[in-house]
Amino acid sequence: MKRARGGQKKHWAEQARVQCWYGEVKRRCDWSDYLLDKKFAWTEPDGDDRESATRPRTFEWIRKKSRVPRGLDPRWRSMADLVVAVEKNVQLAGTQEFYDAIFWDLLQDTTPSPETVQHQIDKLLATNGLVRVPAERVSAKDSHSLASYDEPELFDRCLRLSLHRMNQLSQIALAWLVYIQTEPPHNARFRVAVEAIVDQLLDHFFEDHFPDLHLDYYPEAIGTLCQTRLDLSARNLSGYGYIETIGTWPVIPEELVGKLTENHLIPEIHFFCP
Secondary structure, X not given: OOEOOOOOEOOHXXXXXXXXXXXXXXXXXXXXXXXXXXHHHEOOOOHHHOOOOOOOOHHHHHHHHOOOXXXXXXOEOOHHHHHHHHHOOHHHOOOHHHHHOOHHHHOOOOOOOHHHHXXXXXXXXXXXXXXXXXXHHOOOOOXXXXXXXXXXXXXXXXXXXXXXXXXXXXXXXXXXXXXXXXXXXXXXXXXXXXXXXXXXXXXXXXXXHOOXXXXXXXXXXXXXXXXXXXXXXXXXXXXXXXXXXXXXXXXXEHHHOOOOOHHHHOOOOOOXXX
């Protein structure tokens, strides 16, 4: 693990975060690091007139060292302000989600609380028009079109359908969090299904965005996923069984509650972004 300025160890996920963001910015434009600095990094209108030896090389250092600007000098932006400034450019709108994605935080927290996990799931569901309901509420009461699916299989197919409407990093985050909630032993069949989904999502993501580091980052991410365990030390006893129950509820598009049919669960659905 590399050391950040000041001697602190920099988690590999933080390096990947800034690399991913920089890569997406460069994918959407052909501007040099110097031009990106001129447009976004400097807060002074005449910042580009500074001598070459003294001007900040923000994007160059991001590219070479994954070094993020801290904004200690008011003449140029901190990383947070830089991401926002870039996002405001019409051509680069949408790049902020690559930096702010909660996926990077999940990679750094192997003992999340049940409350934190549920809050993050709720936020992702609300943002993408998804809900989580008991299996008996998925289809109409008088419908038998899903009778051939057992609960883990229905859970798997519903999750894949729901992930189809999300961006790539949100797909990974939701599947990762749902996986964490299937930790109780009697939910093992659900956990196996979600693990297969997360594995494929991670493989595709790191192959797409980090072709040279795919075989470094992908195993690290899988290792973190397998090591992550819920911190149940502060769980309210009155809520015992909540995680065990909600961890088996299917995730479906809100508009399909009570209306889901087998036609919605076609096996050809691809749940990762190309």
